[in-house]
Amino acid sequence: MQFSTQNSNNTSLKSLVPERRWLRLEHLNDLWAFVGNHEDFQIESIGHSEEGRDLKVILWGKGPKRIFAWTQMHGNEPTATLACADLLQDLVSDPELMALESKIEVALVLMLNPDGAERFQRRNALGIDLNRDAVARCSAEIKAYFNFLEAFKPQWAFNLHDQRNIFSAGASEHCATLSFLAPSADEERSIRLERKVSMQMIAAIHQKLEDSLSGHFGRYSDEFYPRALGDNLMKLGIPNVLFEAGHFPGDRFRRKARELNYRGLKEALHLVATDAWELVDPALYHLIPENKSHLRDLIFRDLQFGNCRLDLALMEQEVPNKESGELEIKFRIDDIGDLSHLHGIQEYKGGILAFEGDFNQDALANGRIQSEREFVFKHGYLQEH
Ligand SMILES: [Zn+2]
Known part of the structure; x- marks a missing residue:
C-alpha cells in the first residue's frame, strides 16, 4: 500500500501547529500569528467559551459560495485542527486553491471547545456535550456558534471530529481511518434535498480519496440524534458532512487521518467551487461500508x-x-x-x-x-x- 506521510502538497512548509494529541489553545499561537499577518485572511471573534477563552473564526475568499467548518467541538479530538492548519497554509500558497478565491468563502472555527481541550476531555467546562446542545443551546460555545452561523449563512457545513479506535471499515479488520456521515433530519431518515446533496458530496470526496488508503473508509449509521448538531443543521436546510478521523495501525498521532482530512477538505472546496458534486450518484454513498465497532x-x-x-x-x-x-x-x-x-x-x-x-x-x-x-x-x- 502506497501512502504519503506528508501533510500538504507544499513540503517546504513547516506545520504551524505542534503534532500533539493533547492540543490546547496555547498551541495555536503560531497559527494565529500566521493568519493574522496575511492579508488574505480575516480573523473575527465570535464569542467566548464558558471559561472566557476566545472563540475565533478565520475567513478566506470572496466568492458567493459559503463553506463553514469547525474542529474540536469535542476537546479531545484534535486531528482536524492539525489538518485545517495544513489547509490554511495552502490556501495562500497553493495556486490551485488560490484560484478558488473568487468562487468560495471559507469560515473556519478551530477548537470550538477550548475549555475541553485544556482538560483533554470531550465535554465543555460545564460538562455539556456540545454535539448534543444544538436544540437547547445552553452552552456559551454553541450560542456563539449559532450567532455566527446565522450571520454567515453557509451553503455547506463540515463538522470535523475524531472517532475511537474500535471502529472498523464495515465488518473488515481495517481501521476506519476516515469515516463520513450525512446526518438524518428525522426518525424516518428521509432523504430530503439537503441530505441528498450531502450524500453526493461525501460520495464525491470518497471517490477522490479511496485509492490512497483503500478499504479504510467508513460510514456512520444514519440513526437520527434529535439533539445533535448535524441533524439540526439538516433541519435548518444546511447540507452538512461529518468527518471522523480514525486510527491506523502504528499511527498514534493519526498522521494518515490528518492527511485524509486535509485532502478531503481540499477536495470539498474544489467540489463546492465547481459544483462537480452534482454529477455524483447519491446511491454511491451507501456503498461506503457502514462502520462496525469490531x-x-x-x-x-x-x-x-x-x-x-x-x-x-x-x-x-x-x-x-x-x-x-x-x-x-x-x-x-x-x-x-x-x-x-x-x-x-x-x-x-x-x-x-x-x-x-x-x-x-x-x-x-x-x-x-x-x-x-x-x-x-x-x-x-x-x-x-
Ligand atoms: Zn467528536
Whole structure:
C-alpha cells in the first residue's frame, strides 16, 4: 500500500501547529500569528467559551459560495485542527486553491471547545456535550456558534471530529481511518434535498480519496440524534458532512487521518467551487461500508488463565498528566473470554495470563501476560523492559 506521510502538497512548509494529541489553545499561537499577518485572511471573534477563552473564526475568499467548518467541538479530538492548519497554509500558497478565491468563502472555527481541550476531555467546562446542545443551546460555545452561523449563512457545513479506535471499515479488520456521515433530519431518515446533496458530496470526496488508503473508509449509521448538531443543521436546510478521523495501525498521532482530512477538505472546496458534486450518484454513498465497532487495540488469543484458555482484549486510554502537560497511555481490560467476533489492531497468540483480584476493567492494573513477548502492567501502565 502506497501512502504519503506528508501533510500538504507544499513540503517546504513547516506545520504551524505542534503534532500533539493533547492540543490546547496555547498551541495555536503560531497559527494565529500566521493568519493574522496575511492579508488574505480575516480573523473575527465570535464569542467566548464558558471559561472566557476566545472563540475565533478565520475567513478566506470572496466568492458567493459559503463553506463553514469547525474542529474540536469535542476537546479531545484534535486531528482536524492539525489538518485545517495544513489547509490554511495552502490556501495562500497553493495556486490551485488560490484560484478558488473568487468562487468560495471559507469560515473556519478551530477548537470550538477550548475549555475541553485544556482538560483533554470531550465535554465543555460545564460538562455539556456540545454535539448534543444544538436544540437547547445552553452552552456559551454553541450560542456563539449559532450567532455566527446565522450571520454567515453557509451553503455547506463540515463538522470535523475524531472517532475511537474500535471502529472498523464495515465488518473488515481495517481501521476506519476516515469515516463520513450525512446526518438524518428525522426518525424516518428521509432523504430530503439537503441530505441528498450531502450524500453526493461525501460520495464525491470518497471517490477522490479511496485509492490512497483503500478499504479504510467508513460510514456512520444514519440513526437520527434529535439533539445533535448535524441533524439540526439538516433541519435548518444546511447540507452538512461529518468527518471522523480514525486510527491506523502504528499511527498514534493519526498522521494518515490528518492527511485524509486535509485532502478531503481540499477536495470539498474544489467540489463546492465547481459544483462537480452534482454529477455524483447519491446511491454511491451507501456503498461506503457502514462502520462496525469490531476492533480493539490489543487482543491476546488463547491465553492460559487458571484452568481455562481464553482471549483477552485491552484498550489503550489516553490519560492527561496535568503536571507534565502530556498524555500517558493506560491499559484497561475491554473483555475476556471467547472474543472470536473481535479483531485486534495488534494481536498476540498463546501464553499465560496472571492478574490480581476479581475481573473488572482495572483488574489488569497489576498483572502480567507472558505471550510472544512479556507484558507487565503496574497501575495499568505497561512497564517497558
Ligand atoms: Zn467528536
